[in-house]
Amino acid sequence: MSDSSISTDMSHEITKHTEAVYVYEAPVRIWHWVNALAITVLCVTGYFIGAPLPTMPGDPSSSYLMGYIRFAHFASGYVLAVGMIGRIYWAFVGNHHAKQLFIPPITKEHIKGMIHEARWYAFMEKESVKCVGHNPLAQAAMFTMFVFGTFFMIITGFALYGEGAGMGSWQYEYFSAWVIPMFGASQDVHTFHHLGMWFLIIFIIAHVYASIREDIMSRQSMVSTMISGWRMFKDNRP
Amino acid sequence: MSVTTTPNGYKLDTGGQRVVIDPVTRIEGHMRCEVNVDSNNVITNAVSTGTMWRGLEVILKGRDPRDAWAFVERICGVCTGCHALTSVRAVEDALDIKIPTNAFLIREMMAKTLQVHDHVVHFYHLHALDWVNPVNALKADPKATSKLQQLTGPKHPNSSPGYFRDVQTRIRKFIESGQLGPFKNGYWDNPAYKLTPEADLMAVTHYLEALDLQKEFVKVHTVFGGKNPHPNYLVGGVPCAINMDGDMSAGAPLNMERLNFVKARIDEMKAFNDNVYIPDVLAIASFYKKQLWGGGLGAKSVMDYGAYPTVNYDKSTDQLPGGVILDDNWDNVMEVDPRDPTHVQEFVNHSWYKYPDESKGLHPWDGITEPNYDVSSAKGTRTNIEELDENAKYSWIKAPRWKGHAVEVGPLSRYTLAYAQGVEYVQEQVHKSVAAFNALAGTDLGAKPILQSTTGRTLARALESQYCSDMLVDDWNALIANIKAGDTATANMEKWDPSTWPKECKGVGVTAAPRGGLGHWIRIKDGKIENYQCVVPTTWNGSPRDPAGNIGAFEACLIGTPVERAEEPVEILRNLHSFDPCLACSTHVMSEEGEEIVSAKVR
Amino acid sequence: MAKIETFYEVMRRQGITRRSFLKYCSLTAASLGLSPSFAPKIAHAMETKPRLPVLWLHGLECTCCSESFIRSAHPLAKDVILSMLSLDYDDTIMAAAGHQAEAIIEETITKYDGQFLLAVEGNAPLNQDGMSMIIAGKPFSEQLNRVSQHCKAIISWGSCASWGCVQAAAPNPTRAVPTHKHPGIANKPIIKVPGCPPIAEVMTAVIAYMITFEKIPELDRQGRPKMFYSQRIHDKCYRRPHFDAGQFVEEFDDEYARKGYCLYKVGCKGPTTYNACSTIRWNEGTSFPIQAGHGCIGCSEDGFWDKGSFYDRLSGIHQFGIESNADEVGGTAAAIVGGAVAVHAAASAIQRATSKTDQGDS
Numbered sequence A: 001m002s003d004s005s006i007s008t009d010m011s012h013e014i015t016k017h018t019e020a021v022y023v024y025e026a027p028v029r030i031w032h033w034v035n036a037l038a039i040t041v042l043c044v045t046g047y048f049i050g051a052p053l054p055t056m057p058g059d060p061s062s063s064y065l066m067g068y069i070r071f072a073h074f075a076s077g078y079v080l081a082v083g084m085i086g087r088i089y090w091a092f093v094g095n096h097h098a099k100q101l102f103i104p105p106i107t108k109e110h111i112k113g114m115i116h117e118a119r120w121y122a123f124m125e126k127e128s129v130k131c132v133g134h135n136p137l138a139q140a141a142m143f144t145m146f147v148f149g150t151f152f153m154i155i156t157g158f159a160l161y162g163e164g165a166g167m168g169s170w171q172y173e174y175f176s177a178w179v180i181p182m183f184g185a186s187q188d189v190h191t192f193h194h195l196g197m198w199f200l201i202i203f204i205i206a207h208v209y210a211s212i213r214e215d216i217m218s219r220q221s222m223v224s225t226m227i228s229g230w231r232m233f234k235d236n237r238p
Numbered sequence B: 001m002s003v004t005t006t007p008n009g010y011k012l013d014t015g016g017q018r019v020v021i022d023p024v025t026r027i028e029g030h031m032r033c034e035v036n037v038d039s040n041n042v043i044t045n046a047v048s049t050g051t052m053w054r055g056l057e058v059i060l061k062g063r064d065p066r067d068a069w070a071f072v073e074r075i076c077g078v079c080t081g082c083h084a085l086t087s088v089r090a091v092e093d094a095l096d097i098k099i100p101t102n103a104f105l106i107r108e109m110m111a112k113t114l115q116v117h118d119h120v121v122h123f124y125h126l127h128a129l130d131w132v133n134p135v136n137a138l139k140a141d142p143k144a145t146s147k148l149q150q151l152t153g154p155k156h157p158n159s160s161p162g163y164f165r166d167v168q169t170r171i172r173k174f175i176e177s178g179q180l181g182p183f184k185n186g187y188w189d190n191p192a193y194k195l196t197p198e199a200d201l202m203a204v205t206h207y208l209e210a211l212d213l214q215k216e217f218v219k220v221h222t223v224f225g226g227k228n229p230h231p232n233y234l235v236g237g238v239p240c241a242i243n244m245d246g247d248m249s250a251g252a253p254l255n256m257e258r259l260n261f262v263k264a265r266i267d268e269m270k271a272f273n274d275n276v277y278i279p280d281v282l283a284i285a286s287f288y289k290k291q292l293w294g295g296g297l298g299a300k301s302v303m304d305y306g307a308y309p310t311v312n313y314d315k316s317t318d319q320l321p322g323g324v325i326l327d328d329n330w331d332n333v334m335e336v337d338p339r340d341p342t343h344v345q346e347f348v349n350h351s352w353y354k355y356p357d358e359s360k361g362l363h364p365w366d367g368i369t370e371p372n373y374d375v376s377s378a379k380g381t382r383t384n385i386e387e388l389d390e391n392a393k394y395s396w397i398k399a400p401r402w403k404g405h406a407v408e409v410g411p412l413s414r415y416t417l418a419y420a421q422g423v424e425y426v427q428e429q430v431h432k433s434v435a436a437f438n439a440l441a442g443t444d445l446g447a448k449p450i451l452q453s454t455t456g457r458t459l460a461r462a463l464e465s466q467y468c469s470d471m472l473v474d475d476w477n478a479l480i481a482n483i484k485a486g487d488t489a490t491a492n493m494e495k496w497d498p499s500t501w502p503k504e505c506k507g508v509g510v511t512a513a514p515r516g517g518l519g520h521w522i523r524i525k526d527g528k529i530e531n532y533q534c535v536v537p538t539t540w541n542g543s544p545r546d547p548a549g550n551i552g553a554f555e556a557c558l559i560g561t562p563v564e565r566a567e568e569p570v571e572i573l574r575n576l577h578s579f580d581p582c583l584a585c586s587t588h589v590m591s592e593e594g595e596e597i598v599s600a601k602v603r
Numbered sequence C: 001m002a003k004i005e006t007f008y009e010v011m012r013r014q015g016i017t018r019r020s021f022l023k024y025c026s027l028t029a030a031s032l033g034l035s036p037s038f039a040p041k042i043a044h045a046m047e048t049k050p051r052l053p054v055l056w057l058h059g060l061e062c063t064c065c066s067e068s069f070i071r072s073a074h075p076l077a078k079d080v081i082l083s084m085l086s087l088d089y090d091d092t093i094m095a096a097a098g099h100q101a102e103a104i105i106e107e108t109i110t111k112y113d114g115q116f117l118l119a120v121e122g123n124a125p126l127n128q129d130g131m132s133m134i135i136a137g138k139p140f141s142e143q144l145n146r147v148s149q150h151c152k153a154i155i156s157w158g159s160c161a162s163w164g165c166v167q168a169a170a171p172n173p174t175r176a177v178p179t180h181k182h183p184g185i186a187n188k189p190i191i192k193v194p195g196c197p198p199i200a201e202v203m204t205a206v207i208a209y210m211i212t213f214e215k216i217p218e219l220d221r222q223g224r225p226k227m228f229y230s231q232r233i234h235d236k237c238y239r240r241p242h243f244d245a246g247q248f249v250e251e252f253d254d255e256y257a258r259k260g261y262c263l264y265k266v267g268c269k270g271p272t273t274y275n276a277c278s279t280i281r282w283n284e285g286t287s288f289p290i291q292a293g294h295g296c297i298g299c300s301e302d303g304f305w306d307k308g309s310f311y312d313r314l315s316g317i318h319q320f321g322i323e324s325n326a327d328e329v330g331g332t333a334a335a336i337v338g339g340a341v342a343v344h345a346a347a348s349a350i351q352r353a354t355s356k357t358d359q360g361d362s
Helices: A004-008 A026-050 A065-093 A096-102 A108-121 A136-165 A170-183 A186-217 A223-228 B056-060 B065-073 B082-095 B101-130 B142-152 B161-176 B197-217 B219-225 B256-287 B411-420 B424-441 B447-451 B454-484 B537-541 B553-558 B570-577 B594-602 C007-013 C018-031 C036-048 C064-069 C077-084 C098-111 C140-150 C158-162 C200-213 C240-245 C326-361
Strands: B003-005 B011-013 B017-021 B031-037 B043-050 B302-304 B307-309 B318-320 B323-325 B344-347 B379-381 B384-387 B399-402 B504-513 B516-525 B528-535 C052-058 C085-090 C117-121 C153-157 C190-193
Touching (some): A026 A186, A026 A223, A026 C326, A065 A096, A065 A136, A065 C240, A096 A136, A108 A136, A136 A186, A170 A186, A186 A223, A186 C326, B017 B384, B017 B570, B031 B553, B031 B570, B043 B553, B056 B065, B056 B528, B065 B516, B065 B528, B082 B101, B082 B504, B101 B197, B101 B219, B101 B256, B101 B504, B101 B570, B142 B161, B142 B197, B161 B197, B197 B219, B197 B256, B219 B256, B256 B424, B256 B454, B302 B516, B307 B504, B318 B411, B318 B454, B323 B411, B411 B424, B411 B447, B411 B454, B411 B516, B424 B447, B424 B454, B447 B454, B516 B537, B553 B570, C052 C098, C052 C140, C064 C158, C064 C200, C077 C085, C077 C200, C153 C158, C153 C200, C190 C200
Parallel strands (some): C052 C085, C052 C117, C117 C153
Antiparallel strands (some): B003 B011, B017 B031, B031 B043, B302 B323, B307 B318, B344 B399, B516 B528
């Protein structure tokens, strides 16, 4: 961390490092995988809440399928929300890489890096930039799709949860009470929450693909970094 | 000031005093009426105007045909359900869906319940104050009222002098409070009110009884359709599944308890019609024996599509057969075909709409509606009309015609057609009522002079209500018999999925709505509504003039009616109310071309 | 000002005993969900309050709200009209017509300025200079604004006055607007009682509450009385156990429809509709749409006409095509992205292979 360019310009962290760097501390890694699991459960259960499975025959007392699906959805929703709070906390107390997720990609240098990365993905550049944290394009996607998308889902999700919890519940007072009028009607909140799921799924497709591809083709490690925390570099050029 | 004779035989004189009534109250929706009254206080010209427009058919364009019933049901909350029924019939006709017998019977029961409810509420709560003077009821002797009740409706249990005294006390205290509520500014000292105080008290009492009972009648809709007003319908059948004797039948829409509940309501309807409604109408009518005017078009040209088959899809079993009678010739009943482009056509040259060629009418499948609000030749300003000009455009209602003829629709038309075609039940009802009227009034009149009047229109409505309550009993029995035979199907879902539909199709649905023959025309393309048109009873009756100059039923019924006081519209209201006008129904019309205007005007 | 009688005086005059008056009060308390200790309070209120003058205006509507109102069983519509309110103007039931009717409006404004209640059924259109809704030769808009300046409070009956309802459904050809969005409406408290129509007993209970407690009921953020609109139909639906169990009607009149399973899959909007249908039910508690086998169509919700088919669980999203819902839009987008990813991966693999060959050659 002695390189001054890193500490002053965290926004994209283009680096000249040649040896491995410890990027993701344990709480970030744990959060990442717990979050991934929660989102998976949320997407699957959410889909089945919108389009339920075929009818279970028999007496209603003998099964509770929708109940379990909804319970799993709500429980995972809480995990996602609490995880997000923890992650925000870690952005303050963790290493400087922990802050990158929440920084909007707006500096000039960042945009330059984004263009480079976009050209790299379009096969117009021979090499990717070399980054300790997220590459500039990834940071942009993380911020606009993941952070914004997740906040949107947490807010609309609690607004919908508050409807069931009822007036007087904190979920209703802090979320439903203003979110529903903002969208017009409850049905609209449902629709946008549902669209939000697809928005996140699109992010996940891109995220998973890009990570694996970067792992293979870029100048640094990716998937293993989120497991071990260490970023490895494949060359020693700047 | 000019004197003209319309092609359909009415002499119009625009001289004399012009009287404006806006709003016409105690109707559904919004209406204006202007009349010319001569020096003998006889109406010589009448101008009826629909004063609202909602544009529902534009809204329907591009929507799912299976949803259409809910939209058009909201055309009217008074005749609630009849537009929904007509809509599902039109969609099923277009898609060639045949509904199960149970669904047919349940829909029939809902339609007839509506008839009874609508007719009762119309007579007691919208129409009665044209005949009955509640203030005069204070002078009544409760004992004499009790006697009158026992004479006219001997089977009605609420007939003791004490009962009438209680009601009288309640009315007296209400009127003495000075806060007259709905009775405020009524025309209570107008000599046009003819009832004795006793008859007034009896009628006011039944006004209150009917108000309590009407909420019971509609519970038939609540059982089958979940709520009233605006019960739910379903393309392909009815949503209320039957589970008489099985697992979880208690939570099913229809089980024995539900059907018994319906039966109890039917019995109430029948008892009220037989013991109160019919006797009241006859008793009140007998006091107005010298006021048998207002026949108008009903005395000449009438139309209905026909209704209430005993076998579904078999028009020959209609219990109120349809047709057209022109110029009072009861021997020649002509057929009406809603699909024939020459039969039903709408004209707009006196309506606030635009056609490329306004001298011609258009069949509903090919209808155009483009709003064209224009009062430039009227007295007053664009947003403050003093007097309309009936030679220009003057109404939000179009002018539908049958082969170019203005016709009246409604219970009187249906009864005229049924009587002329020899329906025994109807003939017997009419003969009995004519005899009862003559006995009470001390007259010796035949059926025609009584029926072809404002009174007759009101009487026909009561008789139809009674007929419907009898048919309801038959339908309930038929439903039970069908279930007993093992058929519990309530919906045909074979063509529910739009992928099973033809690429393009069109259909028509017709219904006997409380106010007359109702038709909906639909075109479906690629699973969506391409064009939707409703031609409703009050469009027929309340229509403005057509290019030939024929006047519609509202205007015709007023011509020649004498009024006691020109400035107090008691007789005008009585005549108009005898049609049970429904303006929200009549003035929503819009079609294919509509969307262009919308984009021009709104966006 | 003319002497105005109290509700109690009216009831006494009409021959109702004190004993049955008190019984009425405790029943009212119960029907409003209040504890019996409120009964004396209601009795006191009714003994001292004058009958409230009401002007009930009708705009673009279908009269279903009035029709619903007269279906009220407790209190009976006749008791409301004869003993609770003074319904001085309501063009659907009033005896007077034409200028005698219009005169009542001016008289009420003079006599009870700031004291009367304005009930609005339907709404006003703004297109055609407001002349697609004419009252007394003038736009209804003018009447609405004039009366609103002088009333004490406004009740928006039904979905027309509360949200716009069917005539305001896309593309809203007459540009009909609900009361609170009407240009020029006075700044008075507005109580929205949505529904197409609202439940009869909900309508009369809102009125009874206001008369009894001399205050406007507690409203939610959208202006609806919390006492009837704070829960979704789904929350108190008798078919809810079937929902939780995953037991659904798959198609109308199937085996499950006959067993009364949940109607969620055939488009029931109960989970997104705030109303009292599943608790108070319709027509004196006889039934409600779900019990009669048809899903809720969401008639008390803002813009319920434009949320896709009544038979689809998911809303239609018109911006993305003629007929699509969230799953179709999202699924399509995800498929496109997935496809793009596959193509990109293939291109990457080829590029990598060729560059390796290049390196080998060099």
